[in-house]
Amino acid sequence: MAAMRYARLLCALVVCGCVGTESPSANNTGGTLAISTGGDPDVLIPSLVQSVQGAQITDMIYDRLADIGDSLNIVNDKGFTPRLADHWTWSADSLSIAFHINQKAKWHDGLPVRSSDVRFTIASTKDSALGSPAAPLISSIDSVSTPDSATAVYWFHARSPQQFYDAVYQLPIIPEHVWKNIPPAGWRASDAAKNPVGSGQYRFVRWIPRAAVELVADTTNYRGAPKFSRLIWSIAPDFSTALTRFLSGETDFLEQLRPENLAEVAKHPELRTKQNHALQYQFTQFNLRDPANHARPHPIFGNRELRRALTMATDRATLVRSVFDTLALSALGPTVRAYPTTDPNLPQIPFDLPRARQILDSLGWRVTTSDSVRSRNGRPLEFTLSVPSSSKVRVQLAVLLQEQLRQAGVKVNVEQLDFPVLVEKMRKRAFDASIGQWNTQPSPGAVRGSWGTAGSRATSGNNYGSYENPVFDAYVDSALSSFEPATRKAYFTKAYETIIQDAPAIWLAEPIQTVGYHSRLQLATMRPDAWWAHIPEWWIPADKRIPRDNAPPSATPAPALPAGQKTP
Amino acid sequence: MPWQTQDFAATSGPTWPRESPLALGVRRILRKPSSRVAFFVLGVIVLVGLLAPLVAPYNPAAQPDIVGLKDLPPSLAHPFGTDPYSRDVLSRVIFGARVSLMIGVLATIVSLTVGVAYGAIAGYAGGVLDAVMMRVLDAFLSIPRLLLLIGVLVAWPRLSIGALVLFLGLTGWFGLSRIVRGQVLALKHAEFVTAAQALGASRRRILWRHLLPNLVSPIVVAATLGVAHVIVLEAGLSYLGIGVPQPLASWGNIIQDGADQVATLWWMSLFPGLFMVLTVMTLNILAEALSDAYERR
Amino acid sequence: MLRYIAQRLAQAAVIVAIVAAITFALIHLAPGDPFSAVMDNPNVSETVRQTLRAQYGLDRPLPEQFVRYVSSLAHGELGWSFSHERPVREVLGRALPNTLLLMGVALVGSFTLGILIALIQVARRGSVTDQVLSGLSLFFFSMPDFWLAILALLTFTYWLPIFPVGGAVDPVMHEYLGLGGRLVDRLRHLALPALTLTVLASAAVARYQRAALLDVLPADYIRTARLKGLTEREILRRHALRNALLPIISLVGLSFPALLTGAFFVEKIFAWPGMGYAVVNAIGTRDYPLVVGGVIIGSIMVTLGSLLSDLLYALADPRLRSH
């Protein structure tokens, strides 16, 4: 707490310096950060955001009650730092936590942040009419009560090591007064969605669809003004353009470099790259249930041995090297190496093409026709592999996999679908196989939703392949309910071993995020789950500024309420 | 007096060519060196497409070494470079010629059939039916073909290649049917048609035996241009991701494969495009020469 | 003349009505629910779907649906774009000026350039210059729009980075520039797409115009002009061009669909925020109402274009003017 207050004091001093008589070189506020990105944000409402761009922008505009630390310690509240809540108290039975709202916190329209906003945020997210993808993630929260306008009490169904994390991490707080009169179904299309009002260190200025999103520093923020006075996401229509803008100096930052771009970046002495162990893994997901009739197993993928054979037929190491070069590791399973609970030496199904052929032969899938595709009882060993057309990496993986499996006598039809269409198809379990990617959360518990039985049965669950193994579920549950790190790791290892041997997916890659940035930027640390989390602390030395850093603040919109006006 | 009286009309009657209009056209255009070159180049491209398996240095689908041979710029071993899957772009372009040309020809056949039928019926029927048919045609003509195709292809996602050909063909007959109608309209009162009618020929016979042969020249020209147009359209649609289904290589598809990394994989856009321009150019030259040849007749 | 205008206007109205019928058929011939793409969109809530069904009367008999559809079109209602979360009318309305700007610049540019090239060719017909220019215009004429755009992008933004890549304005700086700066910024971004489209279109114009001039040259009145002692240049400029311009006016109308198609690809490749860009992006998001809206607006543009050029033709040709 003391450190926190000190920091705030420092911020206040800096603000003074800005308006005072000190020379501009003495401070490190000001300037513009231009970020190159290859896609528009989907929406700027925290509870509806699904795109990474949307998450970056809303995380700047909106604040959480508390934020996770760089070590991503999710057990209890030790790793968390105060945000909208300046302190919190646990109930004796640990089934509720009372958050005390910082009294200086204000929405960008001037109204104070209150406990009712917190209650509204949780309640609206749980409202099925909104259809928030975050709803399943806060299922452990029963409700929020507001004994007074400054106190929000979270009530939980059960005690768990990560209940604090569940309460604060999943949702930034949104203003009740903006949203309460809009029916949930109309949120996306509302004017409010186009002019988001938050309480974060940056306030929204404009969103020109498919062109740019611009934020400016909220100089009167309760946490102090951030260092960069403007943030601009320069939205390119495709990756190529985003890269070109970064290389040409039109932007300062590019979040995902591909291996083939590294050489090009190296040709520019003013540009730097930095690796960030992001929480992503990619895999070929099999649908274990018949897409036509969920009651039946899938005619091909219902068989565990066959799935294992397909994994054996895949040269994963080469595949990963072809697509990512050095910018990814082979995936271990439904997890990432950044979790302290992940054992990097998990046993894998090895690449063994002859063995894979043997297994397929023994299962009755034999090469009979001239086109060398295996078949059994007249049914060819053929399936459709769906990929989002927007992801070139996944398209590439699919085409490579298609060729590798062809050598085992398996015919793969690659189908490129638009992302929302693909998601819908998977949600309805109406697919054969797909190349999936999970950008997971700081908690390894996310596997419960994506690979556990619970996630398979629930309609909104993310276990699209309907892999169900009670043994796996049990190990995960045991891991999540134990407070002892070593025990957690042991249980997770057992769980991962189980699912790897069941092969409901071919685990492909764990990409290493490589960001590119201009050397004039002074970056703070990058959090694996969100490289952008510390943007308010990034800065640019005064002598490295260029004309765009000194853009006049004329475009800053006036607050909705005149300064000084008190609201009842 | 030795002077004989002669009828003026006798010298101004129709003179019928003794060879088929098509053969005549081909013979005529081959007199021009530019069209000889075009004919030759087109012939080579068609031949290369037909003999793709023999001509292509590599299997267009094979991924020989997805780590070592991917994204290679043009070299002696791979004159057009390789793509992100280590496939040989030259071989893909050669096999792509097959797909692109086949789609061009088949779709044009569809267009010709529909266009001639529609135009002939409208022109021959005349009256209200003709007027209505022409207004409908005007409407179709005022929808840009690409837009119409986008509308159709978005509504019918994941089409087979046969259906794509059909749609390309069904959106390409509007201009031709107007020409055909004009010709039929002009010819239907010609003396030889009247004569045939007087002799009791059926409508169908008149259309088929008397009018159609006179439409050969506009049809041949329209067909040549039509193939060129479809090739470009198909490539455009494939580039937009709604054309030939992957992984089949058509020229547009190869460009689409590299579109995301134009800057680094420029050879994937450049070479198939050059082939396309060459093909379309030769077709345009031939169409121009053909229409010149027929005009001079 | 007035009667002619009225007649052409009525014709255009009939055409637009038939286009509406065609698009309606397009929607209903599509497999499954006409708005299945929208309906399946996971981001669309059930409430919205229901509103949509009610709005279009999707559960009513077809004739009634058609009447609803046409009357909503007549009211300028093009439906709801799901990828933009806005009415289609608003999305296209915002994009249209950009497309018109691009097409307008290309139209003026390509006709100027094309006519100039044709004049040079005809003045030196048969010369090497004529042949080279003929070859070049055939080359560009045969070029797929999107391929030229890709090459232009590759050449002038990657290899010789003299133009900015994509967009109508600098997304970072534009809002902070002065009036002059904004203008320069806009022009810099306009240059490459407009140039590409101009080159594409001027090839066609040059070919057409050259043929038109050559058609005119054997005319008796050109001989008359020669007989008067005019120089070849004067003859070309005054007599031949003036007459060959008549077919050019109708070419303006004819070139509209091609120009629009070209604009679609050029917008897509240069991320020019026009109608083509919106519609092409709508393909990806299966935003069917937006695609259909684009088809309708595009057709109306083409119809208006041909209407306009017909009227201009009537105005320019004294033989028609007096009627």
Added chain:
Amino acid sequence: MTAPLLSIRDLRTWFYTEAGVARAVDGVSFDIGSGETLGIVGESGCGKSVTALSILRLIQPPGRIEQGSVIEFEGKDLVTLGDDEIRDIRGNRISMIFQEPMSALNPVFMVGDQVAEVARVHARVSRKDAWDRAVEMLALTGIPDAEARARQYPHQLSGGMRQRVLIAMALMMKPALVIADEPTTALDVTIQAQILDLLVDLQKKIGTAILMITHDLGVIAETASRVIVMYAGEVVEQAEVDELFAKPHHPYTEGLMHSMPHIGHDQERLNVIPGTVPAPTEWPAGCRFRERCPYSWDLCDREHPPLYQIGSGHVSRCHLAIEPGRRNHPHPPLVVKAGVAAA
């Protein structure tokens, strides 16, 4: 006759076509004196129009005036004159009136402007002056309400009016020579006479010479003082008008006269000379009229006839000049058989 106004010697205008060299005009010589009216008569394709266009150097590629041809006009050889100088002559010293008054006028300009343009080019006068002169000239050609008519477009005028406009255009600069190429062919019979009268009338007023090109001997009879008959790129007969009509020598001239419509005779069909002019790419070696000639004999096959002097100022390119007796023994022309075969 003193020094002629225009003197043509051995004019050869050849066209280099795909099918071969077409010798459209092949060694034509004649003179025109100041103020004189010379008629050239012949079927279409005989080279008379090409001769006219050659005088003004209006032959377009692939046509070319061959070396050795001489067209002397007011002391200058028009064949070798520079482009600027020949332009200075066109419409100024020599002008021309065409057959099709509709197509010879540019449809998109007002007729007054088109007439005025001549003055603008040659007299370097202001726009206003040129216009006034054009209106004056139009009035002179008998166009009523010339000021208003000048503001009309060609399609708004009648055929006769258009021809008057062309005449006005041709006479604008009071040229020394006007070439009239079938000036009345496209007009109604009643108008034809008016236009011819106008031409003769204006010729007298201005004192210009006229080269009257026509296939119609009637026009020649009415206007010309001397006449040249052309056939297959050559002059085949030349004489004073009266002489020619009284004593045509060349069988072709004879044929032409025979095919003239005679007023009062209700003829359904005209008597025409059987056959057609041979292709200019393959003139026969001997007499070019041989195949159509009812008197031809072996000499005509062997020897290309020179221009024989028949009388004073009367020449004819026919071997009958040396064997006049053959005129009494005609035979059916050879060409008829071929004509049947071709049909």
